[in-house]
Amino acid sequence: MSMTEPTVSLGLLRAWKSSVFRFAKKLFGAAFLSFILLNPALLAAEPRFGLWVESEGVNRPFVSEKTVRQLLDYSAEVPLSDLYCQVYRNGRSWYPSMMADDTPYRLARQGGTDPLRRIIDESHKRGQKVHAWFNVLRIISNRNAPLLRTIGAEAVLKDSDGNSLLKYNGRGVGPGRVGKHFQLGTQGYWLEAGSVRVRQYIVETIRDLVLAYPDIDGIHLDMVRFPISMRQKGKTGGGSRPSFGFSEESLGRFFEFTGRDSPSLTPSMIRKLRHSKSWKTWKRAQVTLLVFQIKEMLNSIAPQLELSAAVVASPHRSYNEAYQDWGEWMKGGIVQTVLPMAYTKKTNLIRDYTKHATSVSSNGEVIMGLGAWLMKRNTPLLAKQGQTVMRHEADGVILFSYSNLFGTAGKKTVVDFGRLVFPVLK
Numbered sequence: 374m375s376m377t378e379p380t381v382s383l384g385l386l387r388a389w390k391s392s393v394f395r396f397a398k399k400l401f402g403a404a405f406l407s408f409i410l411l412n413p414a415l416l417a418a419e420p421r422f423g424l425w426v427e428s429e430g431v432n433r434p435f436v437s438e439k440t441v442r443q444l445l446d447y448s449a450e451v452p453l454s455d456l457y458c459q460v461y462r463n464g465r466s467w468y469p470s471m472m473a474d475d476t477p478y479r480l481a482r483q484g485g486t487d488p489l490r491r492i493i494d495e496s497h498k499r500g501q502k503v504h505a506w507f508n509v510l511r512i513i514s515n516r517n518a519p520l521l522r523t524i525g526a527e528a529v530l531k532d533s534d535g536n537s538l539l540k541y542n543g544r545g546v547g548p549g550r551v552g553k554h555f556q557l558g559t560q561g562y563w564l565e566a567g568s569v570r571v572r573q574y575i576v577e578t579i580r581d582l583v584l585a586y587p588d589i590d591g592i593h594l595d596m597v598r599f600p601i602s603m604r605q606k607g608k609t610g611g612g613s614r615p616s617f618g619f620s621e622e623s624l625g626r627f628f629e630f631t632g633r634d635s636p637s638l639t640p641s642m643i644r645k646l647r648h649s650k651s652w653k654t655w656k657r658a659q660v661t662l663l664v665f666q667i668k669e670m671l672n673s674i675a676p677q678l679e680l681s682a683a684v685v686a687s688p689h690r691s692y693n694e695a696y697q698d699w700g701e702w703m704k705g706g707i708v709q710t711v712l713p714m715a716y717t718k719k720t721n722l723i724r725d726y727t728k729h730a731t732s733v734s735s736n737g738e739v740i741m742g743l744g745a746w747l748m749k750r751n752t753p754l755l756a757k758q759g760q761t762v763m764r765h766e767a768d769g770v771i772l773f774s775y776s777n778l779f780g781t782a783g784k785k786t787v788v789d790f791g792r793l794v795f796p797v798l799k
Contacts, residue, residue, distance in 0.1 A: 421740050421769030422795070423455035423712075424448070425506065425683075428462050428477070430776030435460075435467045435488035436481060445495050447779050451795055455740075456496055457593050457712075457771070459506040460489060460582060464518025468505075470581040472574060474519055489586060497588070504591035504681060505582050509575055509663070511596040513561040514543070520574050521562070527622060528571050530563045530600070532615040533647050534640075538562050538600075546605070547615070554611025558601040566599070566659040567623030575663065576670050583675050591679035592671065594708075598660060598685065598695035616647045618656050618696075627655050656696040661707070668707050679709050683742065686713035686726040700733035709737045712771055715758075716744030718751075723758045727765040738768040746777035752788045759790030 426444065428435055434444040435458075448456060460466060466473035467481070468489055481488050493503045512518045516539070521528055529538050534551050538561075541547045545557030557563075564571050579592060602614045624638070631651060638646070646652050664682065671678050684699040685691035692698060702708045711734065715726045723741070730739040741762040748755040759770050770790060772778065788795045 419454075420763060420767075421454045421738070421771075422452060423457055423740060423769065423771035424451070424453055424778075425742070425771060425774040426456055426458045427774050427776045428459040428467055430774065432776045432779060434775065435477065437484050438486040438491075441486055441488050441491050443779070444775065445492065447775070448496070448501065449499065453501055454769070455502045455504060455590075455771070456492065457504045457506045458489065458492060459508070459595075461505075461507040461578065463508070463513040464515045464520055466578075466582075468582050469585050470578060472519060472578040472581055474515075474517075489589075493586060493588060502590035502679075504593040504679070505579075505586070505589050506593040506595060507579060507582075509594050509597040510564045510566060510660075511559070511561045511600075512564065516562075520564070520571070520578075524568070524570050524574065527620055528564055528568060530565050530617045531619045532617050533619055533643050534615065535619065538617075550611070551602075551615045554605060554608045555602045555614050556605050558603045559596075561600075563596075563600045563617065565618065565620045565623055566663055567618060567620065567626060567656070569622075569626075572663045572666055576666050579667055580670055580674070583671065583678070587675060589678065591681055591710075592667070593712075594664065594667065594680070594682040597664060597682055598691075598697040599656060601685075601690065601694045613644075618659075619643065623659070627652065630655070653693075653696070657692075657698045660696055661698055661702065664702055665707050680707070681710035681712060681740075682708050683712045683714055686715040686730070686742075688729050703734050703737045706736050710740060710768075711737065712740045712742045714742045714744075714773070716742070716747065716773065718747055718754065720754070720758055720761055723761050724765060727762050727767050731766045740769040740771050741767045742771045742773055745772040746774070749777070756788045756790055759788065763790065 426434060432440070432443075434440045460468050461473060464474055465477050466475045467477045469475055469478055489503075489505070496503050512521065515521075526537060526539055531537050532547060532551055534547075534549055536547050536549065536551065538547075538557075541552075541557065541560075543560070545560035546552045547556075566572065583589070583592070599617050604611070604614070668680055671680060682699060682702065685695045685697055688700075699708070699711050703711060711730065713726055713730050715723050717723065723743070727739070727741055730741070743755065743758050743762070745755055762770055772795065
């Protein structure tokens with residue numbers, strides 16, 4: 374930034390959230406401000422601006438040299454700092470792996486390209502970072518996923534009625550009482566975070582990626598939580614919504630950890646257990662332990678990598694329904710960056726989510742995730758959300774997603790977030 378420019382950078386504004394900085398400004402006034410402006414090295418980093426790139430959606434960017442080139446051309450038009458590329462989904466990988474089904478990677482190689490290698494090389498030339506995005510605890514519908522074949526059905530969550538998610542239908546509706554009124558908010562075979570073998574398998578799956586692409590910039594964790602159930606549209610009654618995590622292994626380890634004998638659980642005892650503070654704390658701890666084990670593995674072979682997580686933006690739902698205690702992950706330095714998924718048209722919610730995230734992120738960065746697909750026909754609202762995020766001291770913005778925003782045909786318009794611009798399909 375030129376010293377003749379009259380504007381103060383967003384990086385400087387973010388630096389002011391430090392209490393030390395505010396105190397010094399108050400004490401020394403304009404002289405201190407001039408000192409900072411004349412010493413650019415003291416300014417905080419520029420805002421980060423990212424894009425989630427799905428492996429499979431309306432666009433499939435990692436299948437051929439042509440689709441990779443389209444993504445690279447698109448990202449060249451945009452002042453992106455970070456690309457989050459989905460490389461592990463439904464038990465399948467877009468990188469060479471002994472743990473995952475790497476058929477997508479091998480098919481791309483047969484077509485003459487290594488998608489992730491091309492994206493890393495080209496993006497690094499532009500100064501952009503590339504993060505490998507993993508769907509961690511959710512296998513969509515692939516019963517032949519290597520993890521399931523290796524560990525078996527016990528790798529999949531059971532609900533509070535004892536039903537495995539393998540018995541749920543394609544709409545996320547389970548059998549019996551639960552299925553009459555509730556369904557999964559995000560469908561699929563969710564994995565048991567309380568399983569030692571599941572956690573180990575996931576860690577090794579990520580290790581494969583790191584060893585294959587040591588110059589990747591970061592590992593990005595998604596679906597690292599418990600599923601959230603929701604009431605079926607038009608249904609009333611039915612009592613409490615189902616809860617998950619009631620596998621024999623997880624229950625056994627819980628009772629062992631709490632120093633109690635594992636009882637023969639009746640429905641009434643399950644209902645009592647699911648509402649107990651100790652059980653809820655146990656479930657949060659299992660998710661946190663998985664994230665910690667991933668971080669520990671990275672520290673051992675690639676400590677330079679940034680570990681980030683896409684998280685539920687609502688603090689209540691994240692803590693009490695998804696059992697995703699990402700505030701503690703930040704405070705403990707387990708993850709360096711969180712990307713709260715604030716997918717809503719309500720700007721007041723965006724403001725509240727951002728204020729909460731920045732209040733608990735003293736040891737890391739917050740990049741707010743906006744649901745751009747919701748506002749493709751109302752880009753001024755999307756721009757307003759981006760401005761709100763930066764006004765409340767977030768470290769950047771990320772849009773969901775490439776598959777929703779890029780088309781080979783169609784007009785593009787520019788969303789101006791202040792100093793940031795982004796072409797979005799109109």
